[in-house]
Amino acid sequence: MFQFRKNITLFLLALLVFTGCNTKDKLAEPSDEFRVEVPTNLGPFPESERGNFLTKEGVELGEKLFFDPLLSKDNNISCATCHKPELAFSDGLKGSIGASGKTLERHTPTIMNLAWHDGFFWDGGANTLESQAFGPITHEDEMGQDLGQLMEELKADSLYPQLFENAFEEGGINSKNLSWALSQFQRSLITGNSPYDKYIRGEGNLSSLEKQGLQIYQENCSSCHVGDQFSDFGYHNNGLDEKFDYTSEEEPKLGRYRITFDSLDLGAYKTPTLRNIAVTAPYMHDGRFATLEEVLNHYNHGIKDSPSLAPKLKDGIQLTADEKTALIAFLKSLTDEEFLSRYEGK
Amino acid sequence: MKKISYLLLALSLGMFSCDNDDDMGTGGSTDNKGYGDVTLHIQNFIDDEAFALGTDYIVASGDTINVTTLKYFVSNVELISEDTTYMVPESYYLVDGAEKMVTIEDVPAGTYTGIKFALGVDSTANHNSDHDKADLDPVISDGMIWNWATGYKFIKFEGAFKGDTTGNFVFHVGKDENYREFHFSNDGSSMEHMNHKVSSMELPTSIMVMDGGSKKVHIKANWLEFFENPTTIDLDDFNTSHGAKATTLVENYESSLFSIHHVE
Structure with missing residues (x-):
């Protein structure tokens, strides 16, 4: 095992x-x-x-x-x-x-x-x-x-x-x-015992809604949130802002640009893992979205275009209300209670 | 593959750690004529006047500066003779304030017609902060690593200025692309490096290291050079070193900051 x-x-x-x-x-x-x-x-x-x-x-x-x-x-x-x-x-x-x-x-x-x-x-x-x-x-x-x-x-x-x-x-x-x-x-802080993990290893099952969400994730999200770490460990501008005209070149709001000085890194941040995402609100590098619904709405119709926008996000990610419900159910199956309670009382 | 390289690394570290007397550099000791000491006396100047913190100086733009912090890394010292080069192991020296005196022990005896050193920290060391050796230790260098990105400030130069306006200047130069080498020889030779500029200048006399002897090399750093040629730094407009500004400063000092005053 x-x-x-x-x-x-x-x-x-x-x-x-x-x-x-x-x-x-x-x-x-x-x-x-x-x-x-x-x-x-x-x-x-x-x-x-x-x-x-x-x-x-x-x-x-x-x-x-x-x-x-x-x-x-x-x-x-x-x-x-x-x-x-x-x-x-x-x-x-x-x-x-x-x-x-x-x-x-x-x-x-x-x-x-x-x-x-x-x-x-x-x-x-x-x-x-x-x-x-x-x-x-x-x-x-x-x-x-x-x-x-x-x-x-x-x-x-x-x-x-x-x-x-x-x-x-x-x-x-x-x-x-x-x-x-x-x-x-x-x-040493390793998480891999969520319901999703147990399902993938054949040790447990997911509900049909969660399985539907898994498929939606695979079709729409997995090119950046890759594999069982749910990240490509890359840096992308996911369309949160359209302008990056900050005064200093080292402003945290410039994203990875302040490290590389590459204009394609303007507004680019590391792809976060999706593991335990149900307990890690608020979302995005600046915590601007309070809920997963807000995050999905951003990908649905909130993407702002700019020269450094990740090409795959140009048209956003269009999901129906039912698809969003299923996707969120899947995201919640990534919660590893064993991991979250390991240091209880510390 | 990764694992194998760790094994090799562990083994080679293990071997070296038992033999502290070994010459870690390349060549130099083949004839075994013994060993001597070479002291580097690195002293900061404003033209011909010895530099001091908290003193007013006038720079090329006509602005007055008063320095609160001047710290920088001199590193990767090499002593060059006609047939060999002695690379001083672990040579990372933090100059803090007016001057720095550092004695390099066990230099193979010989006649060195050249000396080369860098201003900054080479990319290998610069890509990590967890150093416990000498001046690279973040506790000893104190404030020379950035806290938002991995890497050393090669130069930390801060203080107040008075021009058309008054204010503070904060110059922090770092990053691999701003690493520079300074080479001094008394045979007119020059050196090159594929990744960065090496400036070649004159060494007044050879450094003759005798068995049991000591030599002292007086290195002069003239900080007026930081503020001029090719770009005159007007502190009213130019008082930080963010992004491309650092490169402007490097171009000012890369071939003129250091000189060898004399060897004794």
């Missing part, structure tokens, strides 16, 4: 290499490899391109850090303040409010199955999870933290020094290990 991914060969080889140098006897061992349970329809678990392989200690440290407000300037905001587990690690707000009290311009992205993703933030500005972590921690409108100050606070804590030692062979408490632990935890 599950595919248990074990890179035991790699792990043993790594151990051999590490123990080959007898410089330090107390080299913390890479310890227990973290056992990632990947539902078969998701395919193999992609390893970190930074060589940041999951260990039990690393994932547990990452989890503790993720839920710890110590990471923010005034020790009052944790990653989980905006990334709430029960909302697939989003927060239900159009724009979250962080350390500066200013409302952010973009909706909090979800965190699930990120091991399969490529490019982070709505515009893909962060290349890896390991690099991404520094953004929200240091941004004045998010957690507003000074990294040097954070290292001092972690070193002064009664538990963190030992936990970092246990999780990483070298470095102890440093910014790299902080970002690596957070990334390991995030990579």
Whole structure:
């Protein structure tokens, strides 16, 4: 039923290499490899391109850090303040409010199955999870933290020094290990047990309305929301705006253009997954749509033309009222209750 | 395939980690004439006057600037002799304020007729922020990574200006396309790179590294060059470096910012 991914060969080889140098006897061992349970329809678990392989200690440290407000300037905001587990690690707000009290311009992205993703933030500005972590921690409108100050606070804590030692062979408490632990935890957040998944794996069934919606999804949505990750991990302008005449070239409203300076990326944002979409309202990068109905109405008759509009959306997506009802029923079958309740009470 | 490359990487890292004394560079030590030290003294100037934060200076447009932050990365130092090049491993140096003194140890003895270094961070390092080595560590470099996109600010140059108007200037130059190399030689040679401009200039004397000896290379950075030639920067209109503006600044300094004052 599950595919248990074990890179035991790699792990043993790594151990051999590490123990080959007898410089330090107390080299913390890479310890227990973290056992990632990947539902078969998701395919193999992609390893970190930074060589940041999951260990039990690393994932547990990452989890503790993720839920710890110590990471923010005034020790009052944790990653989980905006990334709430029960909302697939989003927060239900159009724009979250962080350390500066200013409302952010973009909706909090979800965190699930990120091991399969490529490019982070709505515009893909962060290349890896390991690099991404520094953004929200240091941004004045998010957690507003000074990294040097954070290292001092972690070193002064009664538990963190030992936990970092246990999780990483070298470095102890440093910014790299902080970002690596957070990334390991995030990579461990895998969802693939929704009614849809169980249906695809032959473990359960969908209602006839949901099945009808599945077919409508396949015919109309699956070219961007591809496969069982429901994303092509690409960036598209889906016709929300017709003009992008913002004053600064780095305005978040310019979409991926502010990363690439390519005019075809004006208003383009990463295709979000559809997994757990029933609990991740409001929708779009700026949370402008409160309901799934509003989203479908946008694709039906709200598409605004501009030179960077995704060609496939030129004519919109025309659905009848019954088709919309079926599609929404299908989208709700992507809710993985097991995943959403995993960190209940944290 | 991906997995195999990790294995190779892990193995090669493992091998290197046991042999700290090894010359990580290419060549240089074949004759084994011993090793010496080379100190780089990188000093900021306004023409011939030593630069200091919090001081008024007049730039080409006639505007006055008063600098609160001047930080930049000098990286990928190479010492070039007639037959070999010694690439200094992990050479990423953050200059912060008036000057930076950095000593490169265990340089293979020899006569170096050239030295090359970059202003900025090469694309390999620049595409990630999770560095724990020396000045690339985001804690040490402090504020040199962007928090909305992965990458280092190669130069962070901020302060107040007074022209027809008054205000603040914020120049942050980064991105792969703005990486530049500066090459100095005393044999008139020049160098090229397929991805970026390399400016070749004069090295007053060869850098003779003797076994157990030390040499000091005085590198002068004249920040007036940032504001002129070919584009005179009028701070009333040009006080940020968003998008294409960064390139205008790079074109001003790419062949004139640094010079080698002397070698001792």
